Amino acid sequence: MLTPEEWTAVQLSLKVAFWATFWSLPFALATAMVLARTSFPGKSLFDGIVYLPLVLPKVVVGYLLLITLGARGYLGQYLAEWFNIRLIFTTAGATVAAAVISFPLTVNAIRLALEAVDRGLETAARTLGASRLDVFLTVTLPLMLPGILSGALLSIASALGEFGATITFVSNVEGQTRTIPLAIYSATHMTDGDAMAARLTVVSIVLALAALLLANLADRRIRTLIGRA
Amino acid sequence: MIEVDIQLARPGFSLASAFTAPGAGVTALFGRSGAGKTTIIQAVAGVVRPDRGRIVVDGETYFDSAGGIDVPIERRRAGYVFQDARLFPHMSVERNLRYGQRRARGADAGIGFDAVVELLGIGHLLGRRPHTLSGGEKQRVAIGRALLSQPRLLLMDEPLAALDAARKAEILPYLERLRDEMKLPILYVSHSLEEVLRLSDRVVALKDGQQIAEGSVAEVMSRTDMQPVIGRFDIGTVLDCTVARHDAAYDLSTLAFPGGELRVPRVEAPLGGAVRARVRARDVAIALAQPVDVSVSNLLPAVVEAITPGEGPYADVALLTGATRLAASVTRESVTRLGLVPGQAVWAMIKTVAVDSRSPDFAVPGEPSS
Numbered sequence: 106m107l108t109p110e111e112w113t114a115v116q117l118s119l120k121v122a123f124w125a126t127f128w129s130l131p132f133a134l135a136t137a138m139v140l141a142r143t144s145f146p147g148k149s150l151f152d153g154i155v156y157l158p159l160v161l162p163k164v165v166v167g168y169l170l171l172i173t174l175g176a177r178g179y180l181g182q183y184l185a186e187w188f189n190i191r192l193i194f195t196t197a198g199a200t201v202a203a204a205v206i207s208f209p210l211t212v213n214a215i216r217l218a219l220e221a222v223d224r225g226l227e228t229a230a231r232t233l234g235a236s237r238l239d240v241f242l243t244v245t246l247p248l249m250l251p252g253i254l255s256g257a258l259l260s261i262a263s264a265l266g267e268f269g270a271t272i273t274f275v276s277n278v279e280g281q282t283r284t285i286p287l288a289i290y291s292a293t294h295m296t297d298g299d300a301m302a303a304r305l306t307v308v309s310i311v312l313a314l315a316a317l318l319l320a321n322l323a324d325r326r327i328r329t330l331i332g333r334a
Numbered sequence: 335m336i337e338v339d340i341q342l343a344r345p346g347f348s349l350a351s352a353f354t355a356p357g358a359g360v361t362a363l364f365g366r367s368g369a370g371k372t373t374i375i376q377a378v379a380g381v382v383r384p385d386r387g388r389i390v391v392d393g394e395t396y397f398d399s400a401g402g403i404d405v406p407i408e409r410r411r412a413g414y415v416f417q418d419a420r421l422f423p424h425m426s427v428e429r430n431l432r433y434g435q436r437r438a439r440g441a442d443a444g445i446g447f448d449a450v451v452e453l454l455g456i457g458h459l460l461g462r463r464p465h466t467l468s469g470g471e472k473q474r475v476a477i478g479r480a481l482l483s484q485p486r487l488l489l490m491d492e493p494l495a496a497l498d499a500a501r502k503a504e505i506l507p508y509l510e511r512l513r514d515e516m517k518l519p520i521l522y523v524s525h526s527l528e529e530v531l532r533l534s535d536r537v538v539a540l541k542d543g544q545q546i547a548e549g550s551v552a553e554v555m556s557r558t559d560m561q562p563v564i565g566r567f568d569i570g571t572v573l574d575c576t577v578a579r580h581d582a583a584y585d586l587s588t589l590a591f592p593g594g595e596l597r598v599p600r601v602e603a604p605l606g607g608a609v610r611a612r613v614r615a616r617d618v619a620i621a622l623a624q625p626v627d628v629s630v631s632n633l634l635p636a637v638v639e640a641i642t643p644g645e646g647p648y649a650d651v652a653l654l655t656g657a658t659r660l661a662a663s664v665t666r667e668s669v670t671r672l673g674l675v676p677g678q679a680v681w682a683m684i685k686t687v688a689v690d691s692r693s694p695d696f697a698v699p700g701e702p703s704s
């Protein structure tokens with residue numbers, strides 16, 4: 106059905122989307138906590154920066170990644186020198202690009218979930234002898250679970266579709282950075298690429314639909330579980 | 335014993351309150367909404383931080399602005415029953431109940447799981463989820479959860495306010511059992527005169543953030559200056575009485591109080607049992623000579639102590655019947671017509687059917703009122 110080249114692109118997409126979400130989730134959770142629960146001078150600026158990748162042209166985000174994390178970038182040169190980490194032309198770089206782009210969406214989903222948690226329940230838990238951390242782990246986090254899950258699925262879906270930042274930052278290298286969107290882009294530039302583009306388009310639709318259905322199902326199950334049915 | 339002496343100012347609201355509550359029994363924080371009742375128990379729980387003052391429970395200082403002491407909420411062991419129950423929606427009833435119990439390990443083991451379940455009659459609910467419970471059931475579980483956290487004191491914030499009359503009637507007996515069986519001081523926030531009369535031993539009355547009275551229920555609730563809190567037509571005298579006689583033929587009871595006796599509709603209490611009666615000021619009439627040929631069966635010799643002209647047509651007359659002060663509300667016109675003056679001997683007339691008497695199993699407060 107799919108050529109080996111297409112399979113590579115599909116597997117790479119899934120891998121990039123999964124790891125991008127995996128690594129960004131804890132940071133997204135922490136950022137959402139800060140945005141939903143704290144106030145400090147300059148918070149609106151911080152808020153703006155978090156959501157910036159959502160509104161900036163993706164190419165601009167890719168370019169910013171290139172000049173900071175690229176081989177000769179401000180941070181990139183030290184990454185290479187000290188840790189021997191190279192992001193340009195690698196899957197790791199594609200993962201970073203996908204993580205940065207999907208970050209605001211994940212933060213937003215978790216933040217909404219956190220704001221929906223009744224703080225009165227947290228107060229009640231504390232009067233029952235639970236410390237702040239205890240309350241977070243036993244009350245806040247379980248009640249946020251639907252939001253965290255939908256944030257994660259949103260992140261996977263948006264990472265699967267990432268194009269602009271990836272191609273600008275880590276280029277279009279088969280087996281390393283050529284995810285489904287990049288492979289479709291390449292196919293449209295080949296004289297005989299129509300069939301390949303069509304097949305990968307179908308794969309894209311199937312994956313996106315699966316993610317949505319999964320999100321829906323998980324949401325319903327969890328809501329029943331936490332008694333919000 | 336609970337000692338509270340706190341002040342707090344917020345935009346548009348200030349609170350000043352100082353009182354002590356005994357080591358057992360119910361102390362009501364009584365007032366209209368916005369009076370600052372809830373703020374006080376929030377301060378005791380540690381949820382709200384006063385600007386100045388002290389809160390001491392059983393000799394342990396929870397808060398002392400001068401000494402820089404502010405014990406965190408979770409270490410105060412103040413069982414808090416919220417108006418809206420606040421059960422954890424993602425846990426079963428049993429897990430809700432055990433939440434505080436598990437975290438109280440190490441604390442001197444007080445009441446056990448089975449005892450609480452039995453006390454509140456919630457055994458059949460243990461496997462259920464909070465969202466499947468009725469309002470009254472939720473509140474009983476919330477009370478049980480607070481009790482199992484082995485609290486030093488219980489804070490109850492209008493636990494019946496969100497419930498309809500039938501649910502209130504369902505829970506009140508449980509609250510009475512709680513009061514009588516647990517050796518626990520309870521601060522009970524309420525704006526309901528009926529709940530306060532039925533449940534509490536002592537009252538702290540608040541108006542617009544200021545404490546206007548503190549003392550025994552009979553003392554505070556009988557004060558005429560409680561009118562802004564209780565209302566002109568509900569103001570009256572609360573009498574802690576004992577049952578002297580029952581009259582089976584007419585379904586009446588006779589209650590004895592320090593100023594005499596009161597005939598009331600039959601009260602379900604044993605002879606000698608404690609009963610709390612309330613006589614509204616507007617239900618007390620005054621006669622210059624001993625009335626004859628009237629249906630009113632409570633005719634009490636009294637002395638006019640003071641006459642205070644009120645707003646509009648009303649005048650508040652304070653009568654002394656023996657050791658007891660009885661409030662009467664009459665018109666200013668009647669005062670003039672009868673020529674009432676302080677020191678004058680009169681007769682107070684109270685219709686039997688106008689007396690509210692209740693709380694058959696009410697325990698007489700151990701604390702002498704001052």
